[in-house]
Amino acid sequence: MTGRPEPAISVRSVTKIYRRYGRRAHGTLKSAFLSRRGREAPDGVTALSDVSFDVASGETLGVVGSNGSGKSTLLKLLAGIVRPTRGSLAVSGKLAALLELGAGFHPEISGRENVEITGLLLGLTRRQIAERLPDIVRFAGVEEFLDAPVKTYSSGMAVRLGFAIAAHSDPDVLLVDEVLAVGDEAFSHRALEKFSEFERAGKTLVFVSHDLPLVAERCRRALWLDRGRLAADGPAAETVALYRERVAQEEGGRRLAQPGRGTRIGSGKAAIRSVRLLDAAGQPAARLRAGQPAALEMTLDAPKPLSDFVLGFRIATVSGAVVLATNTRLEGFEPGSLSGEACATLSFPSLDLAPGVYSLDAAVHAKDGAPYDERHDVLRFEVTSERAGSGVWAPERRWNFSGGIRWSG
């Protein structure tokens, strides 16, 4: 990145320290009048520490990281809303920041008047605003409501209008903070189309998102911020994979260190002693590669012999979508007897899950469903893959093309 002559964004050893709540920059009126410019490092919360990077003009940069890792602070610094405590940064060209769509819309005045104020805030002239108003309104789909006060808008309408204004403000550098999380599906599509337009027009885009597949897909390059430090800077797919790995390690570490933290119900006629995830080599693992063999294993203990029992596993995404739910009864096993210690393994020749974090439930219950021991969220594991893709299924796959179709890359 350093070889390019004129980066659109240049960040040099930037540190940002926020004062703790209640501790003001100037404790007394006297200090407000007399102290030197209040830039000396205060004792406070370090939001970013010693971050440096360049963004070339025309590049689309993703920024990932957990909550509180400094992503929003970085955007605020780039937007010039807050100043760095140490270090320097420069942005060349006209900038628009989508930090909160519809921020500062005044509820009592009309959409039209709010468009004017927001447009002026984004550096448009009144004439430019008047010219672009029809496009803005069409993009936001608020034609009939343009002269109604914004307080009568649905939150979706306000967000669309906020996005439409910024998207039509013709920036050279666009900063986007999680805006796709707030709209509906149709809006997200339109917003993504607009981003593609920006890319084609050679604009620079900085894009903060928790939607990792989206970052991997949309950005060539991504930064990973971890507690205010630049933990990775490289090709988006790689950065995302590194970040996922860390999340899985932390999640997995927490789960493995404290087994059984998920909820557990049942009569205890039979008990699940342990649940493990085994990798291709048969070793316990918290992280697996997609497409490799894997196995789920549970060990059981029935103090008194049982003749009515069903064993089951369930895999779900962390957001709760069930990926696989199966048990011995569904798969045709008639129970005979279960007594003392026992072990059951469900193995997969190829674990075709998409990259992401998954949660596992294990259960032993009666045929009528009465639980002996049901353990929810008993462990979490991460699936990694070199191939990007969203959804939950990532089977071996291949594209074939024929006829008049060519690929340049």
Next chain:
Amino acid sequence: MRPETSSFLAPVRRALSNRALVRALVRRELTARYRGGALGFLWSLVNPLLLLLVYATVFRFVFAPRADVRPYALFLFGGVLVWNFVAASLNDAVETFRANGPLLRKTTVAPEVFPAASVGARLAHLILALPVLAAAIAYAAAKGSARPGPALLEFPLVLALLALTVFGGALAVSALSVHFGDVRDIVANLLTLAFFVTPVLYPAEAVPERFRRLLLANPFAPFFNGVHDTLFAFRPVSAADWAAMIAWTAVSLVVGGALFEKLRDSLAEEA
């Protein structure tokens, strides 16, 4: 991007270069205030009209009016209208960063536009009330109790200098109130006090000789001398008052501008 200037004039310059936005914010203030009411903008006339009626009644039938300033209702009306502009501007400026927090924290706006819009909106209210004042002067003239003269034309200049002075003050109190919660109460109380030590309700000549010099330390005093001269006595403003007005305008802009510039970087973080 925000320029790296740090002169006391920078806030004034930035407010000027963003004047389209300031105008839009003033318009927003006015439309938001009058939207939904059947009388709309007429309300800005009702309030001063009511005030005038109250003064005219009270000082005719309840209190004895001052003998040296007749008609006293007219004297009071001009003074109180202009004082309301001063007090309301500064009180609004104290609240403006709290009220506009989302804009300040989430957009790249130049923060000077908010105190500028506070003053601008109150100035617009005052200007909207001027027809009532003009009618009151015309009525007094028709009854022979006032003789309007060309000195009236000096009023816009007095008002312009006053507005700049108030803007300097608005810069200071808006930025300080972000850092110090007490500023709101200090400003409100100082304004109440200032209302009585400024020649608003009385002419400066009514102040006993030995206290008269204290008025030199009151930034508002020369402006209200100017207001009463031009709107009531219809005599040209004295050279001493012009000089004092210009000096206070300069002091206010320099101190307010410098203070604002010093606190400017932290506004988005603290508001």
